[in-house]
Amino acid sequence: MTTRRPNPFLAARGPLSRRQLLIRAGALGAAGMSLPALLAACGSDSDSDSGASGSTPATSGSTAGGGSGGGSLFFENWPSYIDPTEDGLTGTVDRFMEATGIDMRYTEAFNDNNEYFAKIQPLLGRGEPIDPDIIAPTSWLANRLIALDWLEKLPVDQVANAANLRADLQNPSWDPTGEYSLPWQTGFAGIAYNIDATGREITSVDDMFDPEFAGKVGALTEMRDTIGVIAMSLGIDISTLTTFDEAQPAFDKLQEAKDSGQIRRFHGNDYFDDLSNGNLAITIGWSGDVAAIARDNPAVRFVFPESGATSWADTMVIPKGASNIDAAAQWMNFVYDPVQAAQITTWVGYVSPVAGVRDEVEKLDPDLANDPLVFPDDATLANTQGFAPLSEEVEAEYDAAFSAITGA
Amino acid sequence: MTNALVRQGVKRPETLGLGALILAGALLAAVGTRILTGPLAILALALVLASIVALVVVATMGTPETRRKIAPYGLLKPGMLWLALFYLAPLFTLLRLSLSTLPSRFAVEAEFDWNFDNYVTAFTDFGPQFQRAFVYAGLATILTIAIGYPLAYVIAFRGGKYRTLMLGLVVIPFFTSYLIRTIAWRSILSDNGVATGFIDAVGATWFFEAANIMDNGRLINTPAAVIFGLTYNFLPFMILPIYVSLEKIDIRLLDAAKDLYSTSTSAFRKVVLPLSLPGVFAGTLLTFIPAAGDFVNSLYLGSPNTTMIGNSIQDQFLVQNNVPLASAMSFVLMFIITVFVIIYSRFFGTEDLA
Numbered sequence: 036m037t038t039r040r041p042n043p044f045l046a047a048r049g050p051l052s053r054r055q056l057l058i059r060a061g062a063l064g065a066a067g068m069s070l071p072a073l074l075a076a077c078g079s080d081s082d083s084d085s086g087a088s089g090s091t092p093a094t095s096g097s098t099a100g101g102g103s104g105g106g107s108l109f110f111e112n113w114p115s116y117i118d119p120t121e122d123g124l125t126g127t128v129d130r131f132m133e134a135t136g137i138d139m140r141y142t143e144a145f146n147d148n149n150e151y152f153a154k155i156q157p158l159l160g161r162g163e164p165i166d167p168d169i170i171a172p173t174s175w176l177a178n179r180l181i182a183l184d185w186l187e188k189l190p191v192d193q194v195a196n197a198a199n200l201r202a203d204l205q206n207p208s209w210d211p212t213g214e215y216s217l218p219w220q221t222g223f224a225g226i227a228y229n230i231d232a233t234g235r236e237i238t239s240v241d242d243m244f245d246p247e248f249a250g251k252v253g254a255l256t257e258m259r260d261t262i263g264v265i266a267m268s269l270g271i272d273i274s275t276l277t278t279f280d281e282a283q284p285a286f287d288k289l290q291e292a293k294d295s296g297q298i299r300r301f302h303g304n305d306y307f308d309d310l311s312n313g314n315l316a317i318t319i320g321w322s323g324d325v326a327a328i329a330r331d332n333p334a335v336r337f338v339f340p341e342s343g344a345t346s347w348a349d350t351m352v353i354p355k356g357a358s359n360i361d362a363a364a365q366w367m368n369f370v371y372d373p374v375q376a377a378q379i380t381t382w383v384g385y386v387s388p389v390a391g392v393r394d395e396v397e398k399l400d401p402d403l404a405n406d407p408l409v410f411p412d413d414a415t416l417a418n419t420q421g422f423a424p425l426s427e428e429v430e431a432e433y434d435a436a437f438s439a440i441t442g443a
Numbered sequence: 444m445t446n447a448l449v450r451q452g453v454k455r456p457e458t459l460g461l462g463a464l465i466l467a468g469a470l471l472a473a474v475g476t477r478i479l480t481g482p483l484a485i486l487a488l489a490l491v492l493a494s495i496v497a498l499v500v501v502a503t504m505g506t507p508e509t510r511r512k513i514a515p516y517g518l519l520k521p522g523m524l525w526l527a528l529f530y531l532a533p534l535f536t537l538l539r540l541s542l543s544t545l546p547s548r549f550a551v552e553a554e555f556d557w558n559f560d561n562y563v564t565a566f567t568d569f570g571p572q573f574q575r576a577f578v579y580a581g582l583a584t585i586l587t588i589a590i591g592y593p594l595a596y597v598i599a600f601r602g603g604k605y606r607t608l609m610l611g612l613v614v615i616p617f618f619t620s621y622l623i624r625t626i627a628w629r630s631i632l633s634d635n636g637v638a639t640g641f642i643d644a645v646g647a648t649w650f651f652e653a654a655n656i657m658d659n660g661r662l663i664n665t666p667a668a669v670i671f672g673l674t675y676n677f678l679p680f681m682i683l684p685i686y687v688s689l690e691k692i693d694i695r696l697l698d699a700a701k702d703l704y705s706t707s708t709s710a711f712r713k714v715v716l717p718l719s720l721p722g723v724f725a726g727t728l729l730t731f732i733p734a735a736g737d738f739v740n741s742l743y744l745g746s747p748n749t750t751m752i753g754n755s756i757q758d759q760f761l762v763q764n765n766v767p768l769a770s771a772m773s774f775v776l777m778f779i780i781t782v783f784v785i786i787y788s789r790f791f792g793t794e795d796l797a
Contacts, residue, residue: 149762156764160551183549232634250659250746251634293747299664300746314634314663431548434763439568441747442758 107138108362111167113145113349114304115327116220118382127379131369137362142167147256147303148176149434155354159185164356168363175259177216177350178209178424187353188214193364196371199389204348208424216350217367218388220323220379223408223419224260225344227306227320231334232313240268240340243317244288249297253309253318254289256301258437259422261319263345265289267420273345276423279432286436293440301441310335322408326384337408339418346419348388384409456509459501460516463494467520468527475532476539495520541770553767561771569755569772573779576751579666579741580734583673584681587730588723590674591681595722596715598682599689613682625672625743632663632744664746672740677733681726688722689715724791732780752776 120126125133128141145151151172158165160183172180180186191197197217210216228237232251243252254261263273266285276282292298299315307324309315311332322344325337353363369375370389377395380387381403397404407415425433470487473479479487498517502510541561543553598609616624632638639662642648651657656667692715700710738753745751752772759769 153762153764157551250661296748298747312633438763
């Protein structure tokens with residue numbers, strides 16, 4: 036016991052001194068922690084390259100003929116937001132590449148508008164271009180980007196199909212001249228729940244605050260949807276908000292729920308797993324997302340709360356300095372063709388901004404053509420409100436109050 | 444002129460060495476913080492280079508006595524320059540940023556204007572996050588000692604020929620990314636997952652609920668899960684230093700204690716424990732400091748009510764774009780940790796570490 040064998044694992048020449056150990060442990064720490072922490076910072080916005088169209092369009096060559104030109108295009112969008120190539124059907128991205136010969140890259144880097152804005156701000160704010168040619172901010176963020184002069188005007192004359200834009204979306208409040216944006220999809224935020232976890236049908240926002248579901252409730256980090264849905268349940272008209280005080284009760288209600296531990300987590304577009312496996316019994320979610328989760332797990336459902344749902348629009352815009360504007364115009368033209376748009380609608384289950392899609396969907400899936408979540412009738416629309424456009428100072432107040440609840 | 448300098452330097456080699464060291468460090472830090480830019484920066488870098496050359500020239504031309512006196516400064520130089528460029532310069536930049544103001548909400552560049560409001564906000568708005576960070580990190584540190592010390596003890600004194608293997612097993616988790624290991628716990632601890640299923644099956648749910656580890660039937664997204672995650676992730680950083688200090692202990696000291704009629708317990712208490720305290724001290728620093736700034740565990744295993752200061756800093760940096768405030772928060776965190784470490788080393792530190 037008196038002769039000690041040197042430890043070959045740690046040191047070739049005898050036991051380590053503490054100093055050596057500290058140095059090695061430090062190196063280990065640097066490798067084991069700093070890097071992953073950094074990765075986490077980058078990874079938490081769930082960058083996933085072309086997850087939707089499983090066939091990695093980024094690498095597909097532009098070999099398919101039939102189209103004019105070629106070139107390349109990069110579209111950065113939200114997850115589960117386009118029909119992928121699967122089950123013998125060709126996804127929209129692949130159909131587009133085949134039709135035009137353009138080499139298209141499609142990613143799903145959006146998880147949350149604020150997160151995405153923070154990501155592009157250092158570049159666009161310095162007048163440097165970002166990689167994507169088209170990005171998909173929600174209307175209010177598109178409005179901010181227009182005001183900051185960080186967008187290129189759309190080459191409208193090259194997008195003939197833009198004439199198919201739904202009448203109610205022409206010259207919208209966020210882009211009064213309609214020169215900078217075309218809607219990608221529109222839809223609703225309401226209540227998403229997992230009936231296996233709730234044990235009963237959910238009909239109202241009050242159910243979110245039922246102590247029975249303590250710690251199993253989620254909410255979106257998208258302020259306008261979370262605060263919007265709650266405010267509507269308190270009888271506040273969110274389409275006419277002009278000051279912060281009007282929405283204060285909704286913030287108070289959310290704060291209370293967070294403080295009491297009712298709310299498990301605030302999430303961006305990354306709530307599919309938690310909702311599907313029952314970690315979240317009930318949350319605020321987006322209509323088409325929930326339809327997509329429900330395809331795999333029928334226990335997941337979406338309802339319009341009795342007090343109503345919020346309506347929103349995600350847009351396609353071209354960031355300043357984008358290099359493939361012509362290809363972007365071709366893409367917009369392509370997806371504004373009702374025949375193509377119908378393919379997207381059938382898969383994503385959102386409300387298409389393209390007029391004439393219903394007739395095309397009728398041919399593909401007659402049931403869907405009668406789904407009020409996808410083709411809302413007047414009664415459905417009467418039960419929805421869009422969040423009022425806020426002035427910059429008021430928006431700052433809303434954002435600060437909301438991030439004090441969610442982020443901090 | 445060079446000759447004169449060299450001759451002068453040869454007369455007072457230590458003054459020349461120190462002067463060159465400080466000058467080069469300051470110049471490099473100034474370039475790193477972009478106080479000197481353009482041609483001035485190039486000039487500064489040339490001066491840094493010249494100071495290195497001067498040291499070498501003096502050392503080679505001088506007597507053995509000169510070389511002996513100048514050697515320490517020469518040896519310090521690489522480390523000093525590294526620190527100046529990668530520690531002092533960023534620290535100064537961060538300090539400057541923390542006293543800046545964003546001219547408008549979406550501005551990219553903050554303007555330096557001695558804005559101490561950032562520090563006021565950091566203290567007033569993020570008190571609970573600071574508290575949680577130190578409480579969680581403190582509890583995790585205590586848990587890692589409780590788990591790590593016995594383990595290190597067994598490996599060091601009872602490991603025998605398996606000692607290497609056992610140490611290897613401690614380190615093996617590092618072969619997988621920290622992030623992936625943490626995310627994996629999400630599915631293990633999820634509401635309908637393996638862990639809750641097992642606890643339910645053995646009927647121990649009431650115990651976990653009573654101990655505040657479970658909350659309404661869930662293990663994850665609770666404070667306990669965050670503390671558990673920190674403990675799990677930082678355990679090896681506690682085990683390794685404790686192991687080293689235990690392994691260094693001469694086993695004959697224990698035999699001597701026994702010869703003097705000491706019981707095993709008091710031999711441990713009076714011989715092994717004091718001799719291993721430096722390892723515990725080092726392990727505590729390696730665990731507590733990174734744990735207090737950690738945001739990954741709270742992000743993936745926590746809830747809105749478990750956010751630690753690391754999460755808030757990350758949110759301010761990467762989501763709210765408030766870089767000045769985030770910098771101020773980082774500084775406050777650094778300051779508090781420094782104070783903790785100083786106090787801790789006063790009471791428990793050993794002279795060779797503190």
